[in-house]
Amino acid sequence: MPIATHIAQALCAALEYAPERAEEVARMLTAPPGLAMGDFAFPCFALAKALRAPPPKIAADLAARLQPDALVAKAVAQGPYVNFFLQRPEAARRVLGAVLTDPQGPGRRDLGGGQVVVLDFSAPNIAKPFHFGHLRSTNLGADLARIFAFLGYRVVRRNYIGDWGTQFGFVIYAWQKWGEIALLRERAIDYLVELYVRAYRESETDPGVREQARLLFLRLEQGDPEITSLWQQFRELSLAGFMKTYQRLGISFDSYAGEAAVNPLVEATIERFLRAGVAEQSQGALVVQVSAVIGREIAPLMLRKSDGASTYAARDCAEALDRWQRYGFAANIYVVSRQEDHFAQVFAALTRLAEAEGWEHRWPARCENVSFGYVRGMSTRKGEAVWLEAVLDEARDRARRIREEKSAANPRAFPALANGELDAVSEAVGQAALLYFDVSARRLSDVTFDWDTVLQFEGNTGPYLQYSHARMCGIFRRAAAQGLAAPDATAPEMPASLADEEWSLLLVLRGFGPAVERAATLREPHEVARYLHELASAYNVFYNNCTVIDPADPLTTRARLALVAACRAVLATGLGLLGIQPLETM
Ligand code: ARG
Numbered sequence: 001m002p003i004a005t006h007i008a009q010a011l012c013a014a015l016e017y018a019p020e021r022a023e024e025v026a027r028m029l030t031a032p033p034g035l036a037m038g039d040f041a042f043p044c045f046a047l048a049k050a051l052r053a054p055p056p057k058i059a060a061d062l063a064a065r066l067q068p069d070a071l072v073a074k075a076v077a078q079g080p081y082v083n084f085f086l087q088r089p090e091a092a093r094r095v096l097g098a099v100l101t102d103p104q105g106p107g108r109r110d111l112g113g114g115q116v117v118v119l120d121f122s123a124p125n126i127a128k129p130f131h132f133g134h135l136r137s138t139n140l141g142a143d144l145a146r147i148f149a150f151l152g153y154r155v156v157r158r159n160y161i162g163d164w165g166t167q168f169g170f171v172i173y174a175w176q177k178w179g180e181i182a183l184l185r186e187r188a189i190d191y192l193v194e195l196y197v198r199a200y201r202e203s204e205t206d207p208g209v210r211e212q213a214r215l216l217f218l219r220l221e222q223g224d225p226e227i228t229s230l231w232q233q234f235r236e237l238s239l240a241g242f243m244k245t246y247q248r249l250g251i252s253f254d255s256y257a258g259e260a261a262v263n264p265l266v267e268a269t270i271e272r273f274l275r276a277g278v279a280e281q282s283q284g285a286l287v288v289q290v291s292a293v294i295g296r297e298i299a300p301l302m303l304r305k306s307d308g309a310s311t312y313a314a315r316d317c318a319e320a321l322d323r324w325q326r327y328g329f330a331a332n333i334y335v336v337s338r339q340e341d342h343f344a345q346v347f348a349a350l351t352r353l354a355e356a357e358g359w360e361h362r363w364p365a366r367c368e369n370v371s372f373g374y375v376r377g378m379s380t381r382k383g384e385a386v387w388l389e390a391v392l393d394e395a396r397d398r399a400r401r402i403r404e405e406k407s408a409a410n411p412r413a414f415p416a417l418a419n420g421e422l423d424a425v426s427e428a429v430g431q432a433a434l435l436y437f438d439v440s441a442r443r444l445s446d447v448t449f450d451w452d453t454v455l456q457f458e459g460n461t462g463p464y465l466q467y468s469h470a471r472m473c474g475i476f477r478r479a480a481a482q483g484l485a486a487p488d489a490t491a492p493e494m495p496a497s498l499a500d501e502e503w504s505l506l507l508v509l510r511g512f513g514p515a516v517e518r519a520a521t522l523r524e525p526h527e528v529a530r531y532l533h534e535l536a537s538a539y540n541v542f543y544n545n546c547t548v549i550d551p552a553d554p555l556t557t558r559a560r561l562a563l564v565a566a567c568r569a570v571l572a573t574g575l576g577l578l579g580i581q582p583l584e585t586m
Pocket of ligand 1 (some may be wrong): 124162
């Protein structure tokens with residue numbers, strides 16, 4: 001039983017509440033500001049009205065009624081709070097036991113019961129750069145996918161590739177004018193982007209180019225075989241390039257069906273909007289008014305342009321309807337930044353459709369846009385266009401240089417690594433630096449990227465967490481070298497007293513499950529990152545102040561090895577949720 005529940009039950013008895021109210025009381029418990037004030041605090045403000053007494057009086061009465069037991073050493077009134085001091089060894093035994101014996105590993109829970117969460121993330125555009133903003137979407141989306149799966153949801157990972165739209169008119173225009181097959185074979189997507197940019201530039205001085213591009217895209221929409229086959233080639237080449245990056249990051253999707261794949265559903269969807277009476281003609285285009293639903297003045301959603309071309313918005317409407325029909329999702333989450341208005345329009349148009357069709361189920365309310373802030377300061381030595389592969393390469397190379405420097409300066413702490421191992425470590429550390437950077441702040445805050453900061457082995461960085469993990473593993477290597485058995489996981493024996501550093505660390509350990517749940521509820525992987533940083537920091541305080549392996553004190557050694565084992569398990573699990581490799585040596 002969780003310690004909070006145990007305390008809540010005692011409080012229920014003292015308050016003469018029915019035992020069923022224990023969960024409600026447990027939720028009222030808070031953490032006192034410091035260890036000297038106990039381990040749990042029960043604020044009495046909320047009871048003042050019902051009990052018709054001032055909170056400090058209630059606290060004093062309650063404290064007098066609470067008896068010490070195996071887990072609670074004492075309960076003391078302090079102002080309007082009752083502070084609980086735990087029996088540290090017993091509490092420690094329970095916390096460590098819970099972490100180490102859970103067959104599923106720490107923190108995993110079945111909250112989802114198999115309900116479906118659709119995550120739409122990454123979604124780069126063919127013939128446009130797979131850039132740093134897409135890394136953020138890729139990363140946040142992959143984190144959320146792992147977090148929801150960890151909590152028992154069935155996750156559908158959707159990579160809704162941007163493979164349709166007027167930009168193809170430009171690419172095809174440029175291809176017909178300047179394209180060289182050899183260059184396309186050689187440089188694939190880089191070349192397509194160059195072509196796109198070249199045509200786009202030309203259109204800025206020559207408006208006729210835009211018109212030609214528009215017509216080429218219309219021919220593509222009408223299924224012109226020659227244009228379609230070009231488009232297909234471009235799509236395949238680009239996708240192959242994206243796949244390399246995904247493989248490198250260890251990310252896969254359940255579907256890579258992009259915007260083009262939903263095309264066959266678009267006409268029927270537009271029909272549906274018309275039949276339901278929610279779509280209207282406006283200056284030759286077909287639109288859905290959404291201001292009233294959204295509650296502010298906003299442009300209508302455009303289903304069809306005046307030239308008959310389909311729109312990004314119409315495709316998203318068709319795609320969302322299809323997802324609902326396919327999965328009956330609990331949530332359909334779009335990890336996309338700076339398209340707030342677009343998604344507000346899509347969700348509102350779908351709400352109007354659902355209403356007009358008389359649906360009892362308001363499923364559009366389950367669609368959400370999880371947006372994120374802007375990354376400043378990213379550039380690579382290759383120049384301004386920030387290609388994801390280039391960023392990953394640079395991170396790896398820099399990590400390698402740092403590791404080599406450390407090894408030269410301090411060969412004892414950083415023994416030279418064999419070449420293959422150095423490659424693997426560099427790649428893992430480089431990725432950790434980038435991936436952790438994305439979640440080191442709340443997703444909506446704008447962040448400034450700096451190569452030197454993100455790669456540091458200290459501070460709020462991915463490499464710091466990996467390094468903490470590697471040091472934990474180092475302790476077990478030393479213990480094994482000294483012939484010490486692995487800690488007894490089922491009921492770790494505890495010495496009669498625990499140091500403050502051990503105790504603080506234990507209190508942090510308890511917070512992992514709640515942090516993962518917060519991350520899911522808030523759609524905020526940063527909650528996991530922040531938690532892991534707190535854990536590693538508490539661990540390092542412990543590590544610097546407490547001797548773990550002490551041949552003169554086998555009981556303390558065993559207890560502390562159990563503590564390190566629990567920290568390592570939680571850290572490794574948490575890093576895994578963030579897609580960061582927990583390294584054993586670094
Ligand atoms: N391809 C789009 C872009 O790069 C993102 C697509 C997001 N997903 C969606 N269903 N609209 O801006």
